[in-house]
Amino acid sequence: MGKHIKTLSGRTLQESMRKGGCGECRTSCQSACKTSCTVGNQACENRNNK
Amino acid sequence: MIHAYTFDGTNIVFDVNSNQVHVVDEPSFNLIKDYETLAVNELKAKYGPVYGTAVVEEILEEIAELKDKGLLFSADPLAGGITLPEREPMVKALCLHLAHDCNLRCRYCFAGQGDFGGDRGLMPADVGRKALDLLLAASGSRRHVEVDFFGGEPLLNRPVMLELVDYGQVKAREAGKEIKFTLTTNTLLFDLDLQRFVGENNLAVVLSIDGRPGVHDRMRPTPAGKGSYGRVAERVVQFINSPYVGEHYVRGTFTRHNLDFSEDVRHLAELGCRKISVEPVVAGAGTDYALRDEDVPEIMLEYEKLTRFILENHQNGNPIDFFHFNVELEEGPCLAKRLTGCSAGLEYLAVSPQGDLYPCHQFVGRDEYKMGTVFNGAVDKKTAYLFAKAHIYNKNACKNCWAKFNCSGGCHANALAFNNSLLEPYRLGCILARKRLECALYLKVMLNKSYT
Numbered sequence: 001m002g003k004h005i006k007t008l009s010g011r012t013l014q015e016s017m018r019k020g021g022c023g024e025c026r027t028s029c030q031s032a033c034k035t036s037c038t039v040g041n042q043a044c045e046n047r048n049n050k
Numbered sequence: 051m052i053h054a055y056t057f058d059g060t061n062i063v064f065d066v067n068s069n070q071v072h073v074v075d076e077p078s079f080n081l082i083k084d085y086e087t088l089a090v091n092e093l094k095a096k097y098g099p100v101y102g103t104a105v106v107e108e109i110l111e112e113i114a115e116l117k118d119k120g121l122l123f124s125a126d127p128l129a130g131g132i133t134l135p136e137r138e139p140m141v142k143a144l145c146l147h148l149a150h151d152c153n154l155r156c157r158y159c160f161a162g163q164g165d166f167g168g169d170r171g172l173m174p175a176d177v178g179r180k181a182l183d184l185l186l187a188a189s190g191s192r193r194h195v196e197v198d199f200f201g202g203e204p205l206l207n208r209p210v211m212l213e214l215v216d217y218g219q220v221k222a223r224e225a226g227k228e229i230k231f232t233l234t235t236n237t238l239l240f241d242l243d244l245q246r247f248v249g250e251n252n253l254a255v256v257l258s259i260d261g262r263p264g265v266h267d268r269m270r271p272t273p274a275g276k277g278s279y280g281r282v283a284e285r286v287v288q289f290i291n292s293p294y295v296g297e298h299y300v301r302g303t304f305t306r307h308n309l310d311f312s313e314d315v316r317h318l319a320e321l322g323c324r325k326i327s328v329e330p331v332v333a334g335a336g337t338d339y340a341l342r343d344e345d346v347p348e349i350m351l352e353y354e355k356l357t358r359f360i361l362e363n364h365q366n367g368n369p370i371d372f373f374h375f376n377v378e379l380e381e382g383p384c385l386a387k388r389l390t391g392c393s394a395g396l397e398y399l400a401v402s403p404q405g406d407l408y409p410c411h412q413f414v415g416r417d418e419y420k421m422g423t424v425f426n427g428a429v430d431k432k433t434a435y436l437f438a439k440a441h442i443y444n445k446n447a448c449k450n451c452w453a454k455f456n457c458s459g460g461c462h463a464n465a466l467a468f469n470n471s472l473l474e475p476y477r478l479g480c481i482l483a484r485k486r487l488e489c490a491l492y493l494k495v496m497l498n499k500s501y502t
């Protein structure tokens with residue numbers, strides 16, 4: 001962790017690309033709203049992706 | 051690409067292509083903002099006298115290290131764009147319109163107050179069963195499938211819903227799949243028996259209530275023109291305190307008439323709701339309640355107010371899960387998922403009471419988008435491909451947008467309604483989506499133990 005820049009640890013999109021795409025995650029409009037969607041709020045269903 | 055902003059004194063730098071969040075001090079904040087336009091010696095010349103040469107050098111070193119690791123100023127994960135192959139749509143979620151009828155007359159209802167511009171009809175059980183058969187077949191190798199009971203008000207067709215849950219569970223088991231049902235209801239018919247059913251069968255529930263009584267009653271009257279708040283609030287409270295409550299959201303819509311919607315979230319929280327979604331109305335400019343460009347500054351401030359309220363609740367040990375402020379960084383969706391977001395018309399379809407297939411619930415009843423019927427089981431590939439191509443690398447606005455990998459290109463239905471093109475997102479929606487993401491990332495930072 002830097003002195004001036006602190007980074008929240010997270011999976012990078014580049015990493016997700018290598019193992020992702022299994023399609024087991026939920027579709028987005030299903031979770032709560034029916035007129036607007038966000039995707040970034042979902043968890044990946046595939047525990048092996050990490 | 052980066053997005054640098056300050057929220058209540060916290061400087062945040064979001065690296066778009068890697069999806070990483072950095073919290074930085076003021077000198078770094080300024081250096082990072084200039085990093086791509088100034089050379090190293092220019093940065094030193096500009097900031098050395100302000101922050102001291104040693105500090106500037108330290109920061110430049112940290113930036114270089116993060117850059118090396120691909121965590122800052124990282125490269126586009128799909129430089130050069132992407133062409134998705136034309137393929138059989140792999141449907142994994144269906145929205146079943148159990149009833150094109152409603153026992154409320156919500157003014158903003160996109161379903162034409164329940165009837166979707168057509169007849170008030172109930173979906174026969176046979177259509178529902180065929181829809182589930184189609185889902186289980188068209189989902190191919192995917193194990194998780196989803197079904198949303200929707201309407202109108204789906205509980206007007208209660209026996210069919212009960213039957214379909216049973217049928218779906220049996221058929222999914224036979225197919226070696228897991229089926230997840232969600233019920234979206236205005237709560238009026240959500241009695242104790244149904245609450246028990248939902249609990250025992252593990253249905254997710256979305257309960258519609260707009261917030262404060264006056265706000266709710268103004269937009270969600272009964273057919274006789276009376277307010278529905280009293281009965282709805284009673285049901286909501288009953289359910290969230292019942293032993294049957296599981297996965298759920300209490301959701302409302304805000305309009306131009308309640309731009310102070312953080313007060314509605316507060317009201318729902320006071321009722322005891324902990325999982326809340328309150329979202330902007332989508333309506334044509336001709337209505338008195340549609341959001342207008344001139345409302346944007348007020349909505350932005352309101353989202354900030356709401357952010358502080360959510361933060362306070364977390365810090366007081368009474369967390370509220372506000373749907374649009376959730377952002378998953380550690381185990382978020384993979385890149386493939388982020389390209390097209392809702393995947394309407396591809397992985398998600400809606401089924402009308404008569405059994406016709408559409409790209410999503412917003413398209414039901416629009417003939418030009420009909421994608422087949424549950425009876426012949428085939429899903430129209432042409433329309434699916436139109437939607438497949440409407441991904442963030444093909445939309446000009448999205449290409450240059452810092453929120454693209456989290457927003458995923460916005461709502462197709464809105465893009466069509468406002469700009470008549472799947473490739474041109476609804477601008478007001480974009481402004482609000484970006485603001486919500488700023489709030490969400492800020493909350494993520496503040497609630498992360500190592501920063502507080």
Ligand code: SF4
Pocket residue numbers: 442445447448449451452453454455457458459460461475476479480481483484
């Ligand atoms: S906010 Fe708008 S421009 Fe940005 S990714 Fe979403 S739809 Fe595209």
Ligand code: SF4
Pocket residue numbers: 029034035036037392393394398409410411412460461462463464
């Ligand atoms: S097109 Fe819009 S309304 Fe339809 S599923 Fe996608 S985000 Fe939801």
